[in-house]
Amino acid sequence: MFSWLFFGYQRTGKMKNKIRILPIDDNLHDRPLVKEMQSERDNAIAMLRESEAIYHSLYEYANLAILLTAPDGNIFSANKCACDLFGMTEEALCLAGRDRLLDTSDPRIPEMFEERARTGQVKGELSFIKADGTRFPCEFSSSVFLDKNGQKRTSTILRDLTSQKKAEGQLRMLSKTIEQSPVSIAVTNADATIEFVNARFVSIIHYTLEEVKGKRPRIFNPGHSSESEFNTMWETINSGKIWYGEQQNRKKEGTLFWESVLISPLFDEQGLISNYIVITEDITEKKKMIDDLVEAKEKAEESDRLKTAFLHNISHEIRTPMNAIVGFSGLLKEPDIDPHRKNQFVDAIIQSSNNLLAIITDILQVAIIEAGQSKLNESEVNLNATIRLLYEQFTLNHKNQETKFDYQLGLPDDQAVILTDVTKLTEILMNLIGNALKFTDYGRVEISYILKEKELLFQVSDTGIGISPEMHEEIFMRFRQAEHSLNRSFGGSGLGLSISKAYVEQMGGKIWLRSSLGRGSTFYFSIPYKKPDR
Numbered sequence: 001m002f003s004w005l006f007f008g009y010q011r012t013g014k015m016k017n018k019i020r021i022l023p024i025d026d027n028l029h030d031r032p033l034v035k036e037m038q039s040e041r042d043n044a045i046a047m048l049r050e051s052e053a054i055y056h057s058l059y060e061y062a063n064l065a066i067l068l069t070a071p072d073g074n075i076f077s078a079n080k081c082a083c084d085l086f087g088m089t090e091e092a093l094c095l096a097g098r099d100r101l102l103d104t105s106d107p108r109i110p111e112m113f114e115e116r117a118r119t120g121q122v123k124g125e126l127s128f129i130k131a132d133g134t135r136f137p138c139e140f141s142s143s144v145f146l147d148k149n150g151q152k153r154t155s156t157i158l159r160d161l162t163s164q165k166k167a168e169g170q171l172r173m174l175s176k177t178i179e180q181s182p183v184s185i186a187v188t189n190a191d192a193t194i195e196f197v198n199a200r201f202v203s204i205i206h207y208t209l210e211e212v213k214g215k216r217p218r219i220f221n222p223g224h225s226s227e228s229e230f231n232t233m234w235e236t237i238n239s240g241k242i243w244y245g246e247q248q249n250r251k252k253e254g255t256l257f258w259e260s261v262l263i264s265p266l267f268d269e270q271g272l273i274s275n276y277i278v279i280t281e282d283i284t285e286k287k288k289m290i291d292d293l294v295e296a297k298e299k300a301e302e303s304d305r306l307k308t309a310f311l312h313n314i315s316h317e318i319r320t321p322m323n324a325i326v327g328f329s330g331l332l333k334e335p336d337i338d339p340h341r342k343n344q345f346v347d348a349i350i351q352s353s354n355n356l357l358a359i360i361t362d363i364l365q366v367a368i369i370e371a372g373q374s375k376l377n378e379s380e381v382n383l384n385a386t387i388r389l390l391y392e393q394f395t396l397n398h399k400n401q402e403t404k405f406d407y408q409l410g411l412p413d414d415q416a417v418i419l420t421d422v423t424k425l426t427e428i429l430m431n432l433i434g435n436a437l438k439f440t441d442y443g444r445v446e447i448s449y450i451l452k453e454k455e456l457l458f459q460v461s462d463t464g465i466g467i468s469p470e471m472h473e474e475i476f477m478r479f480r481q482a483e484h485s486l487n488r489s490f491g492g493s494g495l496g497l498s499i500s501k502a503y504v505e506q507m508g509g510k511i512w513l514r515s516s517l518g519r520g521s522t523f524y525f526s527i528p529y530k531k532p533d534r
């Protein structure tokens with residue numbers, strides 16, 4: 001084993017100076033000076049031994065691998081840690097030599113040797129090879145010294161970097177995962193002030209890391225979550241559990257958005273909370289999709305309900321006139337029927353047939369509109385003549401003496417010639433007048449129109465039962481009726497207004513109403529005033 005004495009000798013310069021060479025003399029031991037020198041020498045040897053013991057223990061028990069080599073690379077001593085590191089006995093290491101341990105493919109080697117030759121020492125990182133051929137990274141420091149014979153020697157201290165590199169790699173991988181994660185991540189300290197936010201976080205919230213560092217995440221949630229929600233959240237995470245929730249947060253420019261939030265506490269070695277990890281995901285779109293789905297589901301359910309109600313109504317509306325037609329036709333076959341009664345039966349059959357026709361027409365019109373097949377068919381029409389004709393038809397059938405039915409024309413006959421789809425205009429007016437008369441027991445029903453700017457504004461008003469404001473939009477939807485119950489007091493399919501609305505809009509106008517329950521209704525609609533080319 002290499003002796004550590006020369007280390008002690010070299011370094012303890014004080015001793016080096018004190019050792020003197022004495023002349024040979026037989027009575028030397030009896031002289032006081034000789035005795036003193038003898039004791040000094042013993043002291044020096046004792047100190048050298050102590051020094052050797054210290055160095056020996058450092059060498060043998062150090063947690064670092066130490067190799068002592070000659071400049072040519074011959075190893076003449078290796079400590080236990082070096083043997084463990086390379087997986088070889090000291091003898092094997094000495095036999096193998098430095099060059100067998102160095103990974104000669106490491107491009108940094110020449111530079112390292114050059115530096116040590118120049119300065120007498122070098123520090124750095126190189127790749128080494130174990131007995132089983134495994135390559136591993138080592139941090140090393142190597143220095144040149146002279147042994148007791150003045151020969152150049154090298155001591156090399158090695159520290160295995162395998163676990164450190166692995167840990168660094170893992171750390172790099174984790175920090176890259178966090179940095180490039182598709183979800184936003186913020187890390188706060190134990191006081192809940194932000195220390196780090198990842199790129200996704202910045203891209204969503206539009207604050208930079210510098211802007212949010214040292215701030216509390218609550219700045220993104222000014223007043224949107226209640227105090228009790230925050231208290232529950234703190235109670236959960238401070239008890240070491242993970243908190244999940246949804247929060248409406250605010251971006252830097254003020255835009256509100258929804259996030260799903262997960263907050264997890266991180267613990268240090270003592271089990272104390274050192275950080276909080278806040279992971280969030282923008283769920284604004286998802287939430288909107290869910291809201292839309294819920295709305296669509298409600299609509300589908302509502303539409304289903306309405307269709308059921310519609311089928312009941314329709315079957316009632318079809319059966320009533322059909323029964324009348326079948327019943328009265330049968331009665332007509334009776335012999336000796338009085339002519340007056342016979343006329344009444346025929347009238348009833350005609351009325352019921354008309355009702356049936358109206359229902360079937362409504363259904364067909366809805367189907368045509370639905371299919372996008374409804375086309376405008378414009379022609380020259382005298383508006384006043386159309387209204388007069390409608391008035392005549394309705395007066396003929398209108399038997400209720402309690403309701404006064406009237407009309408007012410907004411243009412003289414010679415200016416009332418317009419270009420329009422008269423079938424659709426008639427249909428709209430018939431629906432509105434029909435409803436007004438149907439829902440008015442007494443008072444007045446009036447049709448009128450005026451020319452306003454470039455539009456004709458029609459008005460059908462009544463003093464009937466009226467419609468509550470919350471139904472004003474609904475009644476224009478298919479099958480919607482202000483009164484939903486199956487034993488409705490008024491007939492109708494619930495299609496008239498939706499057809500009228502579709503036609504008005506197709507003609508380039510709008511339809512709306514003013515009404516409240518018990519106070520009558522006024523329906524308005526506009527169409528463009530088109531004069532025919534002459």
Ligand code: ADP
Pocket residue numbers: 431435436439462464465466467475480481482483491492493494495496497498521
């Ligand atoms: P219906 O065939 O049921 O009359 P409409 O689409 O024409 O179908 O009308 C839809 C609903 O609007 C009616 O069922 C009724 O509840 C309400 N309504 C329409 N016009 C009036 C009106 N003038 N007065 C009161 N309610 C009306």
